[in-house]
Amino acid sequence: MELTKNSKILIVGLGFIGGSYAMSLSKKGYYIGSISKNKKDISYALENHLIESGTTRVSKKYVSQFDIIIFCLYPKVFLDWISKYHRYIKDNAIVTDVCGVKEEIVYKAEKILLPRLNYVSSHPMAGKEVYGVKNADNSVLKNANFIITPTSKSNKDAVDIISNLASEIGFGKISCLSVRKHDEMIAFLSQLTHCIAISLMTCKKSHKLKDYTGDSFRDLTRIANINEKMWSELFIMNKSFLVNEIDIFTSELIKLKETILNEDISQMQNMMK
Amino acid sequence: MELTKNSKILIVGLGFIGGSYAMSLSKKGYYIGSISKNKKDISYALENHLIESGTTRVSKKYVSQFDIIIFCLYPKVFLDWISKYHRYIKDNAIVTDVCGVKEEIVYKAEKILLPRLNYVSSHPMAGKEVYGVKNADNSVLKNANFIITPTSKSNKDAVDIISNLASEIGFGKISCLSVRKHDEMIAFLSQLTHCIAISLMTCKKSHKLKDYTGDSFRDLTRIANINEKMWSELFIMNKSFLVNEIDIFTSELIKLKETILNEDISQMQNMMK
Numbered sequence: 002m003e004l005t006k007n008s009k010i011l012i013v014g015l016g017f018i019g020g021s022y023a024m025s026l027s028k029k030g031y032y033i034g035s036i037s038k039n040k041k042d043i044s045y046a047l048e049n050h051l052i053e054s055g056t057t058r059v060s061k062k063y064v065s066q067f068d069i070i071i072f073c074l075y076p077k078v079f080l081d082w083i084s085k086y087h088r089y090i091k092d093n094a095i096v097t098d099v100c101g102v103k104e105e106i107v108y109k110a111e112k113i114l115l116p117r118l119n120y121v122s123s124h125p126m127a128g129k130e131v132y133g134v135k136n137a138d139n140s141v142l143k144n145a146n147f148i149i150t151p152t153s154k155s156n157k158d159a160v161d162i163i164s165n166l167a168s169e170i171g172f173g174k175i176s177c178l179s180v181r182k183h184d185e186m187i188a189f190l191s192q193l194t195h196c197i198a199i200s201l202m203t204c205k206k207s208h209k210l211k212d213y214t215g216d217s218f219r220d221l222t223r224i225a226n227i228n229e230k231m232w233s234e235l236f237i238m239n240k241s242f243l244v245n246e247i248d249i250f251t252s253e254l255i256k257l258k259e260t261i262l263n264e265d266i267s268q269m270q271n272m273m274k
Numbered sequence: 275m276e277l278t279k280n281s282k283i284l285i286v287g288l289g290f291i292g293g294s295y296a297m298s299l300s301k302k303g304y305y306i307g308s309i310s311k312n313k314k315d316i317s318y319a320l321e322n323h324l325i326e327s328g329t330t331r332v333s334k335k336y337v338s339q340f341d342i343i344i345f346c347l348y349p350k351v352f353l354d355w356i357s358k359y360h361r362y363i364k365d366n367a368i369v370t371d372v373c374g375v376k377e378e379i380v381y382k383a384e385k386i387l388l389p390r391l392n393y394v395s396s397h398p399m400a401g402k403e404v405y406g407v408k409n410a411d412n413s414v415l416k417n418a419n420f421i422i423t424p425t426s427k428s429n430k431d432a433v434d435i436i437s438n439l440a441s442e443i444g445f446g447k448i449s450c451l452s453v454r455k456h457d458e459m460i461a462f463l464s465q466l467t468h469c470i471a472i473s474l475m476t477c478k479k480s481h482k483l484k485d486y487t488g489d490s491f492r493d494l495t496r497i498a499n500i501n502e503k504m505w506s507e508l509f510i511m512n513k514s515f516l517v518n519e520i521d522i523f524t525s526e527l528i529k530l531k532e533t534i535l536n537e538d539i540s541q542m543q544n545m546m547k
Contacts, residue, residue, distance in 0.1 A: 126488040146486055174485050186486050189478060194490045197470055200526040203545050204519070205462060212447050213419055213459050215399040217467045220493035229546035236534050236542065246477070247531045251524055253473040258520045261509050269509065272476050273502035 002093065002119070002158045004069070004165045006030055011067035012052070013082065015042040017129060018099055019073030020137025023051040025170040028139070034067060042134045051137060064089035069166065072098040075231055076106050076238060083113050095159050096120045097166075101187060101231075103150045103180040105238040111154055119159035124148045124183065125172065126191075130226040144173035150183045188242035193250055195232060196243070198225035275366065275392070275431045277342070277438045279303055284340035285325070286355065288315040290402060291372055292346030293410025296324040298443040301412070307340060315407045324410060337362035342439065345371040348504050349379050349511060356386050368432050369393045370439075374460060374504075376423045376453040378511040384427055392432035397421045397456065398445065399464075403499045417446035423456045461515035466523055468505060469516070471498035 010026055012019045015037035023033050027050060035055040037043055043055035056063055059082075064070075070090060072079045079098050090096065096118050100106045107122045114120040127145035129138065147167040151160050160177070167175045178186065202225045210218075236243055253272075260269040283299055285292045288310035296306050300323060308328040310316055316328035329336055332355075337343075343363060345352045352371050363369065369391050373379045380395045387393040400418035402411065420440040424433050433450070440448050451459065475498045483491075509516055533542040 126486060128488065146488065148486055176485050178486070186483075190483065190487050190491045194474070194494050196527060196530055197474075197494070198490070199546055200523055200530055201467070201470075203526045203530075204522050210459075210463065212449050213399060213421060213451070214463050215401065215419065217471070217497040218463045220497065221467050221470070224490040224493065225546075227546060229543040232546065233539050233542045237537050237539070240534055240537075244531055244535055247527060247534075249477050250473055251527060253476045254469060254520060254524060257469055257473055257476075258517055261513055261520075262517055264510050264513070266506050266510070269506045270502040273472055273498075273500060273505065 002095070002156075002162065004162045004169070008032075008068045009034065009066055010166075011036065011064065011070045012073060013037070013070060014073035014078075015039070015046055015052075015055075015134040016073060017132055017134070017136050017138075018125065018127075019071075020046060020051055020134035021139045021142055022071060022073065022170055023134075024137050025139040025142060027051055027053070029169050031169075034063070036063070037134075046134055046137075051134070059086050059089065061089040065091045067091070067094065069095045069162070070097075071166075072096070074098070076100045076102065076234055080106065080109055080113070083110060087113055087118070090114075090118055092117055094118050095162050097123050097163050099123065099125055101191070101235045102238040103183045107150060107152060107180050111152065115154055119156045119162075121155050121159045121163045122150045122180075123163055123167070124150065124187070125167075125170075127172075130223060132228060139171060143171045145171075147172035147175045148183055149175065149177045150180045151177055152180060184239050185242050188239055188246045192236060192239060192243045193246045195224060195227060196236075196247060197250075198222055199227075201225065275368070275429075275435065277435045277442070281305075281341045282307065282339055283439075284309065284337065284343045285346060286310070286343060287346035287351075288312070288319055288325075288328075288407040289346060290405055290407070290409050290411075291398065291400075292344075293319060293324055293407035294412045294415055295344060295346065295443055297410050298412040298415060300324055300326070302442050304442075307336070309336070310407075319407055319410075324407070332359050332362065334362040338364045340364070340367060342368045342435070343370075344439075345369070347371070349373045349375065349507055353379065353382055353386070356383060360386055360391070363387075363391055365390055367391055368435050370396050370436050372396065372398055374464070374508045375511040376456045380423060380425060380453050384425065388427055392429045392435075394428050394432045394436045395423045395453075396436055396440070397423065397460070398440075398443075400445075403496060405501060412444060416444045418444075420445035420448045421456055422448065422450045423453045424450055425453060457512050458515050461512055461519045465509060465512060465516045466519045468497060468500060469509075469520060470523070471495055472500075474498065 009032045012035045033052045035052045046052045285308045306325045308325045319325045
């Protein structure tokens with residue numbers, strides 16, 4: 002079991018991430034196939050040489066030819082898909098996903114997929130405030146962080162292959178984290194920042210703001226422009242970690258506020274350092 | 275009274291902003307002089323053609339030759355400076371500053387400077403997480419927003435000159451706001467975002483975070499890397515507006531947290547839109 006230029010790779014779900022993965026891997030010379038529900042996305046990806054074959058129909062004939070399958074779907078759609086079609090996947094294939102939360106996904110997916118298949122979950126720490134395969138842009142993945150979340154059931158060779166695949170796609174630092182540690186980390190690093198950006202946006206709806214903003218505000222609010230369907234799903238799936246991080250953050254902000262109210266410069270500067 | 279290529283411009287305080295202003299204006303062919311407390315900064319600016327003359331000594335002979343004086347100093351240092359030396363400035367000169375808060379500065383400065391001089395306060399909405407004239411970079415100012423805060427005492431021609439000067443420096447959208455409106459706006463747009471970034475940083479001090487971060491977190495925390503001396507001064511000077519904005523933001527964040535806890539997807543998605 003290894004990743005070679007003959008490995009046939011299937012990308013299920015042609016959105017921004019699926020399309021960007023396809024772009025990177027096609028450029029590297031891999032055979033990339035795709036299944037996506039939208040015919041236009043398949044046509045676009047074929048015309049632009051992101052994929053070599055693609056279909057909207059899930060069939061055993063098509064699915065069974067692939068050695069590696071990457072699911073670039075919303076978390077729940079991913080679980081539904083494998084529940085329905087996992088029998089079409091060939092024995093010993095490598096399977097991964099890109100879901101932003103893991104505890105609610107990985108153990109359920111393992112129950113469905115293992116032991117006939119080699120499932121190893123992973124999370125690309127990259128994105129852009131645009132959607133769809135037409136915006137696919139593999140430069141966003143270049144040197145981005147990539148997290149693999151193996152469990153006690155993960156095959157070590159499969160973990161290596163996912164790691165190699167991430168390198169081929171262009172990711173920079175590739176790390177392994179436990180499922181639990183991943184979700185805790187992500188609650189802080191990604192979900193909390195998105196919650197902050199959303200809350201900032203709901204604070205004020207003045208249209209003239211843009212005439213006065215500096216970089217810091219633009220950076221913060223750019224990330225508020227998110228896909229509400231996916232993120233609400235992710236927030237709820239990681240609810241306990243996320244709520245805890247919001248509580249910790251809120252108490253730090255209130256602490257900072259107190260130093261301002263009390264004009265306690267030395268404590269304020271301590272927090273800033 | 276107008277801005278011409280013969281106008282001699284003095285920049286007091288050669289930090290990042292002072293140096294970047296000097297860079298823009300020198301490139302445009304203006305005669306730029308400078309007073310700064312650090313001899314090395316003056317030498318650097320002379321060697322790199324940011325200024326044509328400069329000194330660490332404040333003298334009537336030097337100061338009185340300038341038509342326009344831009345103070346790029348910390349707020350309190352600015353007030354101290356003009357209290358001590360305003361008599362050296364020639365009659366009818368145009369005077370401005372770059373302070374990040376206005377209510378605590380403008381009325382005091384007007385008392386010291388008017389009516390012999392034309393003082394109009396302004397605020398460049400641009401910055402970078404670096405300090406000192408050696409990092410001067412006028413590209414940061416290009417197309418950035420610029421706010422002028424005239425009062426009932428401001429001379430209209432002087433306001434126009436500051437506006438023209440901002441154009442010459444390279445600013446994009448140039449707006450006028452009242453002193454009060456400026457401080458309220460800045461509390462939300464700039465100070466609150468910095469408070470958020472600081473609080474995020476004090477939440478967790480894990481050194482390995484950088485292996486897992488995505489863009490959103492990097493954007494947020496980059497701005498936490500601030501000059502604690504200046505920002506603590508700004509926060510305290512704008513305390514009432516800032517504390518109010520922190521309270522509004524905190525209550526929005528708690529509202530979002532409640533939707534996550536209650537898995538109230540429709541309300542959560544409403545907030546995201």
